[in-house]
Structure formats: structure tokens, C-alpha cells
Amino acid sequence: MSDEQNVTQEENRLIAERREKLAAIRAEGNAFPNCFRPNAKAQELQDKYGEHERDALEELGIEVAVAGRLMLDRKSFKVLQDVTGRIQIYATKEVQQDTRHWDIGDIVGVKGKLCKSGKGDLYVMMDEYVLLTKSLRPLPEKHHGLTDTEQRYRQRYVDLIMNENTRKTFQIRTKLIQGIRQYLVERGFYEAETPMLQVIPGGATARPFVTHHNALDLDMYLRIAPELYLKRLIVGGFERVFEINRNFRNEGLSTRHNPEFTMVEFYQAYADYHELMDLTEDMLRTLAEQLLGGTEVQYQGQTFDFGKPFIRMTVFESILHHNPDITAEELNDIEKARAVAERLGITLRDADGLGRIQTEIFEETVEHKLLQPTFITAYPTEVSPLARRNDEDPFVTDRFELFIGGREIANGFSELNDAEDQAERFRQQVAEKEAGDLEAMFYDEDYVVALEYGMPPTAGEGIGIDRLAMLFTDSPSIRDVILFPHMRPQA
RNA sequence: GGGCCGUUAGCUCAGUGGUAGAGCAGUUGGCUUUUAACCAAUUGGUCGAUGGUUCGAAUCCAUCACGGCCCA
Numbered sequence A: 001m002s003d004e005q006n007v008t009q010e011e012n013r014l015i016a017e018r019r020e021k022l023a024a025i026r027a028e029g030n031a032f033p034n035c036f037r038p039n040a041k042a043q044e045l046q047d048k049y050g051e052h053e054r055d056a057l058e059e060l061g062i063e064v065a066v067a068g069r070l071m072l073d074r075k076s077f078k079v080l081q082d083v084t085g086r087i088q089i090y091a092t093k094e095v096q097q098d099t100r101h102w103d104i105g106d107i108v109g110v111k112g113k114l115c116k117s118g119k120g121d122l123y124v125m126m127d128e129y130v131l132l133t134k135s136l137r138p139l140p141e142k143h144h145g146l147t148d149t150e151q152r153y154r155q156r157y158v159d160l161i162m163n164e165n166t167r168k169t170f171q172i173r174t175k176l177i178q179g180i181r182q183y184l185v186e187r188g189f190y191e192a193e194t195p196m197l198q199v200i201p202g203g204a205t206a207r208p209f210v211t212h213h214n215a216l217d218l219d220m221y222l223r224i225a226p227e228l229y230l231k232r233l234i235v236g237g238f239e240r241v242f243e244i245n246r247n248f249r250n251e252g253l254s255t256r257h258n259p260e261f262t263m264v265e266f267y268q269a270y271a272d273y274h275e276l277m278d279l280t281e282d283m284l285r286t287l288a289e290q291l292l293g294g295t296e297v298q299y300q301g302q303t304f305d306f307g308k309p310f311i312r313m314t315v316f317e318s319i320l321h322h323n324p325d326i327t328a329e330e331l332n333d334i335e336k337a338r339a340v341a342e343r344l345g346i347t348l349r350d351a352d353g354l355g356r357i358q359t360e361i362f363e364e365t366v367e368h369k370l371l372q373p374t375f376i377t378a379y380p381t382e383v384s385p386l387a388r389r390n391d392e393d394p395f396v397t398d399r400f401e402l403f404i405g406g407r408e409i410a411n412g413f414s415e416l417n418d419a420e421d422q423a424e425r426f427r428q429q430v431a432e433k434e435a436g437d438l439e440a441m442f443y444d445e446d447y448v449v450a451l452e453y454g455m456p457p458t459a460g461e462g463i464g465i466d467r468l469a470m471l472f473t474d475s476p477s478i479r480d481v482i483l484f485p486h487m488r489p490q491a
Numbered sequence B: 001g002g003g004c005c006g007u008u009a010g011c012u013c014a015g016u017g018g019u020a021g022a023g024c025a026g027u028u029g030g031c032u033u034u035u036a037a038c039c040a041a042u043u044g045g046u047c048g049a050u051g052g053u054u055c056g057a058a059u060c061c062a063u064c065a066c067g068g069c070c071c072a
Helices: A003-010 A013-028 A042-049 A054-060 A093-098 A149-154 A156-162 A164-186 A227-235 A273-292 A315-322 A328-332 A334-343 A354-365 A419-434 A445-453 A465-473
Strands: A063-074 A077-081 A086-090 A107-116 A122-125 A128-133 A210-213 A218-222 A240-248 A260-269 A296-299 A302-305 A311-314 A374-377 A399-404 A407-414 A458-464
Touching: A042 A063, A042 A086, A042 A122, A054 A107, A063 A086, A086 A107, A149 A156, A156 A164, A164 A240, A164 A260, A164 A273, A164 A465, A227 A240, A227 A260, A227 A445, A227 A458, A260 A273, A260 A465, A273 A296, A273 A374, A273 A399, A273 A407, A273 A458, A273 A465, A296 A465, A311 A315, A315 A328, A315 A354, A315 A374, A328 A334, A328 A354, A334 A354, A407 A465, A419 A445, A458 A465
Parallel strands: A086 A122, A311 A374
Antiparallel strands: A063 A077, A063 A107, A077 A086, A107 A122, A107 A128, A210 A218, A240 A260, A260 A458, A296 A302, A374 A399, A399 A407, A407 A458
16 A cells, blocks of 8 residues: 555545644644643533532532533534543533534533533533644544444544443453452452563463563563462462463464453462352352342343352263263273264374363363353363362362353362472473473473472462453453454554 | 455445445534434545456455454
8 A cells, every 4th residue: 555545544534624623723822731620520410410400500500620522512512521421511602603623522621600401401501611632533423333343442442432331341340350359358368460471381271472581582481370470479478369460372362262361360378179169159249249239140141140159060070961971981981981072073182181081071062051150170180280189089189160151260279289299290291292282381390399398288269350351241252351452453 | 274244435334237325424504402403505435455257346256354253
């Protein structure tokens, strides 16, 4: 594309007209004044005075100063939008004449008497008014707003200006994170910040992003999880820690995956996975009540009840429960289980053991059916390299995952604090990596050393904030709850 | 990576082979307590890109780009 074509696209007539208006404003003085201080917010005025009678309001003679973006212009009545909502401003004929250079999208400040119109709506009389920022680009259509998904994600600022629902979604997301932080802090958890740049990307099985540290001439990885560092803090004696921050996984993009996503991870010494399941259940219930005003979560036409006790069953039980045609005997025999998996169209590697095969069968046939909040427990040791083995059955670990709406929301377990067992599990992961599993873990020698100093018995958990935000905001795509989701750059 | 769908004015969308349309926004004027204000007039387009078929392509075909949904 030539520069000239670019200019005609970027600088169309509508923008050119506004630039001319801006040039005229510049010629008369400061085009970007920062002199106006609002003393009221639109929605607060609506809440406080919306129900007043017209005459009663007149008698009060309230003077207010409001500022915001011009969203509608009915000439005499104009609509101003601030962070809280909208309020009308009223222009007499003279004021209309004086503000002819104002456009929809401009940022303005208005001072004057708070009044009520004949139809009962509040407005601010434009006794004093100032154009604070000229908007050079026209806003989308006033009624339909911005609906083009691509543009909503690429130009989130326009989406936020135009769509109240988008603003609301991100307000709920923020409250969700604040609620989780408050919940944990109230229970004695310390908030920690551990490295995002790691030499050994540990704590999960996932492909990492690679970067390079110039001064050290060292390849580093963006973290896939904070887990191993948070547990070092447990070794250090913190006993209860948490971190809310981004993880990075070098995987595809979908309605459920963004390469960077937000997790809360927390670790509690002298607790086991049962206590974390209880805590999780209570926390989600508390958050639902705080944010949604009740324990029923409406999601895409379904209702998830956070008020009832969450279902709990093992991986093994859940497979049998949801697959009447599979027997316990088949699941317990590696050759028979392999045949079941292959019948289901699951691709297995030769090195995959029974635990991995069972897990694959679970993911294929059960996960998506777990609509109501469900804890699945007893994940095979083979697929849980950081989790404590079950005392009675070392084939499985004391681990759970929480599913809601068919999606994994949380993953937690009693932590493996046996340094020698951990070293052996890492060796097994390295063998899998060498056999071609790109997601297998690295051997983290220092983490084993940390465990050798002694980590108290501990339980830990990670909760995917984005997926939880999807549930709480009834959003079908993870992109709807991430302010700036990743997209392929435009051509 | 595969399948299906989409891409037309700043925005929301019509337009299935014969002169590129509407609403909103913009511009000009009118009205002046409106509620997506209203009335009149009016500006604005390489129809995602590149090839092809055709007398003629927004429309049919191919390739590519970007996006959406589903699958892997």
C-alpha cells in the first residue's frame, strides 16, 4: 500500500473536518486546556437527584461541574458520559451557536445549575462550558455501537467508549481480583511477587516463551507458573503465600486460551487438598454473593449453583460414571485401557503409562460434561509430578481439579515435600522431554535443594482468573475478559 | 493445521452478473425541553488484496490476508 493510499484511508474527510476545527481552536488559544475540575459524577447525580420533583430541584439551586465525553448531540440537549454513566447538558440557542465546533466524541467540561426537563430527566444548564479535548476521529454509530469483534479487540478503547457491557465486564473482572485478594489476605496469606523471567520454567507442563538476557548472555523463559518459587517461600517459612499475576504459555489462541493469562496461586502450610477444596468452595460462593448478589451464576443460558455443595469424585469414578460402556477392569489394565483410548480416537505415545492413558480418557469423555461445580480428585502420579502421592494408593496423588461449565477452573494438591521423590519425578520428566514431549518439565536442581532443607506439609492451588471472569460476566470467549487480547498483527 | 462463515461509506447493514444503496455520523439550513430528538437539502466508496471467467464482476472461480465459530 502506498503512503498516499494510507493517507486517504487514515485521513478521511471526517477527520480532516475535525482537524480544521482543531486548527481554528489552536489559533484562538490553548486547544488542550487542563483547567477544569468536575465536582460531580453523572450517575451519582442521577442517583441523588433523579427522583426529585422539578420544582423542588429548582428550589435547591444546585450548581455542579461535570466533565466527560460528548456522546449524543440533540443540539439543545447534549449527552455527556463520564466514568459512572451519562447525564444531559442543556444548551440555549446562544450556547449552541457558540459550541458549533463541538463534535460527538469531544471531551468537555460544563458548569451550571442542575435542572429537570419536562420529561423528568436531569440536565446541567450550560452556564459555563469548555472544550477540553478535541476528538479527531468519529465514533461508531450511536445506536448499534461497535459490534465488529475484531475492531472491538484491536481498538478496545473504542469498545469501552461505546459499549456499557464491556465496561461492566472489566469492572466485574477487577472486583473479582480484588475479592480474591481480600479473601486470601483476610485469612493470613501474604502476597508475593516471584520471577516472571525464569532460567528454568517450572511449575506446569507447557511450552514456554523463550527470550534472551543480553548482559548475562543467557536464554530465559517467561514463566509458565509461579509454583516452584512460591513453594520456596513456604520452605523459607512464610506458611501462607499467594500471587496474582500473569503466566505465559506458548500455545494456540482460542476462545479458552490466551498466550498470557492470569492466575492466582496460593499455598498453605499444614493443610491438605481437602482443606483447599473446602476453601475454594467457600471462596467462590463468597465471590458470587459479593459480585452477583447470589450463589446462582447464569452462564450462556445455563445456571451453575455455587450454593450447593460441589460434587466430588475421583478421575477413575468419573470415567466410569460418564462411560457406562467402560469397565473398571478395562481402566485398570494398561493394554485394555490403551484399546479403549484408541477406540475413542485418542492418540497415545508408546511411552504413555496407565496413568496418562486414564487421564486422556478422562479429558476426552468427561471434562466437557462437568457442568455444575465438580471437584475431580486422585489424578494419577504419572501426570502430577509436583503432587504428593496418596498414602494408600501411590498410583494416584492427593490432587484435585475444579470444573465448572465443562472447563477447568482450578488445580490444586497436597504438595510433594519429599525431596528424594521430587528428584525422581523430575528425572522422569526429563526422560519424557528427551523422548519428545515438548511440554515435559525441566529438572530444577535448586528446587530439590530447597525441599532438602525441608518444606512443611503444604497444600497449594492455582485458579484461572480469566475463566472465572468469563463465568462471572457471562462471556463466551476469554477475549471478552482480557482488555487487550492477542491478535495476529494486521497486514 | 482442517472445516464452515464473514470482509461493501467513519459506524450498523442491504445489495446473487447489467449505472454502488439505506440509516446513523458529517455538512448547510430550520425547529428549540429533547430521549436513537425531529424536518429539509446535501457530501462521502479502488465493494479486504491479487489474478481469472465474461461484452460486462461487489456478485462467479482461484489464491492470499485478516477475523469469527467449530474441530485438532
